[in-house]
Amino acid sequence: MSSSAVGVDGVKPKRFFGSSSSSSHRRHHYQDSRSPQRQRHHHSGRHSTQSHSVMVDSEDRSGNENLTSSPIPATKSHTRGRSANGALTSPPSSSPLPLHPNPPALSHNVRLFSKHSNNTANVDGPTRKMMLRKGVGPVVKRAIDDLNKAIKARELRIAAITNACDEFDHWDEEKHSIELGLNAANVLSQLLSMTDDDDEIRMICAALEMIYRSSHDSICKSFADIGNTLVPLLLRLLERCETGGVRFADVSIMNITKVLLYFSRVPKLRVMLTRQQGMIDAIVRISFSILNPDCRIFRMKVLANLANAEDNRLPLYEHHGLIDSILKVANLDLCDSVREYAATVLMELASLSAIQVPMTNDDRLLSTLVKLMASDDTFETREYATTALQNLAYAKDNRIRLTSYNDGAVLEGLKKTMTKDKNEKARLRAAGALMNLACDDTAERMGVHDGLLVALADVSTSDNSNDVQKRATLALTKMAGSISSQMACYIILLDALVKAASSENGASLAAVFRAKAKLPENRYAMAQYPGVLECLANIISSNSYSYKDRENAMRSIVHLSNANANRRLMTNRIVLDMLVKSASITKVEEASIRDSAITALQRIATDIPNRKIMARHDGLIVAIAKATERESKIERPRSHSSKDQAQKHLAKPLLMSLLLEL
DSSP, rough: SSSSESSSSSSSSSSOOOOOOSSOOOOOOOOSSSOOGOOOOSSOOOOOOOOOEEEOOOOOOOTTOOOOOOOOOOOOOOOBBOOOOBBBOOSSSSSSOOSSSSSSOOTTTTOOOOOTTTOTTTTHHHHHHHHHHHHHHHHHHHHHHHHHHTTGGGGHHHHHHHHHHHHOOOOHHHHHHHHHHHTTTHHHHHHHHHHHOOOHHHHHHHHHHTTTSHHHHHHHHHHHHHHHHHHHHHHHHHHHHHTSSOTTTTHHHHHHHHHHHHHHTTTGGGHHHSSSHHHHHHHHHTTHHHHHOOHHHHHHHHHHHHHTTTHHHHHHHHTTTTTHHHHHHHHHOOOOOHHHHHHHHHHHHTOOOGGHHHHHHHHHHHHHHHHHHHHHHHHHHHHHHHHHHHHEEEEESGGHHHHHHHGTTTHHHHHHHHHHOHHHHHHHHHHHHHHHHHHHTHHHHHHHHHTTHHHHHHHHOOOHHHHHHHHHHHHHHHHHOOOOOOTTOOOOHHHHHHHHSTTTTGGGGHHHHHHHHHHHHHHHHHHHTHHHHHHHHHHHTTSSOOOHHHHHHHHHHHHHTTSSGGGGGGGGGHHHHHHHHHOOOGGGGGHHHHHHHHEEEEEEESSSHHHHHHSSSSSSSHHHHHHHHHHHHSSSOEEEOOOHHHTTTTTHHHHHHHTTTT
């Protein structure tokens, strides 16, 4: 599958509850470019060209998201302490890396401004139009020209960078596009590669963060121009700041991370950014570097965006230490938003079919997802963890493993989420995961899990969301199709089916009853179980159900009447009222239901003690008399089979047998 998906014989991640990044299940892209003070830390509004991965099995394509998801050698997890602010900490793994000894040259197409930069001949058309519309060209160009001059005059740098920061510090996307179009990033990159001064590094990184608050197109153009030079430089600086000995380290780390975040917001750049040397290593360090909460949030946002690209998922999963780092953060980080983005990364990875099986075989990963799904304080975190499990459940090879893991821990977590979570989407994903898990190999294990069948029945009738009700009903239907009368959970299943069938979404369960009643070994238990006959009679008698559902219910009654032991039970008032009403149907299009009702009455009457009860039942003889009259008027061409002829002569012998009892 592609991006995230939700499956029904597996609920595929909706790439969410169906398909890859191109699927319908949305995927968050963490594209918020604002500072923590100006934005919410969660990604609820994240919608890029791709959508979340949610996988749903091929049986359920309605309401789909794409729930999608070899073994990779386990890597050692970090065992570090925690700082007072909740950051994961550990001693630095290596000494600080120095800056590149020889500043890398800018790419051949980088245009630095000369002292005559007021000339606009080297400005592209779109930038020139924006400059004229905004009226900011001369001021911005002067600031960039001063930076250009400062490249060769160190004493001018601080003043030039300070003035540039004053000019660049705004949230006007078009103005930032002008700044990038005038090659401000090129000049700043050159300055950054030439300095070792901590204060200059801090200010240049701040200026870069400001100008990249730009549009995707402008960021793309700038990345194509200097990305292969700027990104490695920023990554080296990031590691140097994290390993100590740099003043203003927190500020520089924040601004570098936000620049990387702005790059990762652009779908076209995600694969190229992931392949930059040191990019994934920088993310791995989140689990042991001493970072403040905002830095950790932005670092995880970068990873979430990178994982949104399908081509990145396998390299990310296989990178040594990354999964360990994500799991450590997801389990131990005190910041809600960091755990939320960690859950999102796991959801995105779980949508890639190539790694769904090895992910499921990782005990630490499963335990982390169950913990986040069942007990995290954040709505979104619980939703994404549940979607990850739904994606993993889409792979048929994972279903036995998921249902048996830790004595049913996954099943218990899904049941709890489906019945108690206040987040509708989390409940929907949980029901979808259960639907994905249901198959012949897992039905009995799921059926005997304490309270699971009852929970599905309850949700199918009482959940506030109609979508959740439908998904729970589908899950119950799949399980019912694989549970036989020899299984210990069969009686529990009948109770669940009776309860679920009473909901507006439960009419489809009539097909399940028909399939069960068709097997002779099931008939006695079904008819004997309280409520089954009444449930079927209610479906047949009600006009709120479709013709197909009513026909399925009637065929169930006919099948049950074939068992000798059931016929006495079927003379109860509710069943006979329904059969009388059905036998009196005059609509030609519902003739099948009418004929089946007469067949059921005839079979019930084969037990002689039943005839007296039937003969005295209000309206029954009248209905059979009308059926007899109708049969006598029907022309019977010779082409009709003997079976058809027998069906058309059922009413008369039935009527005669009942009249004898009066």
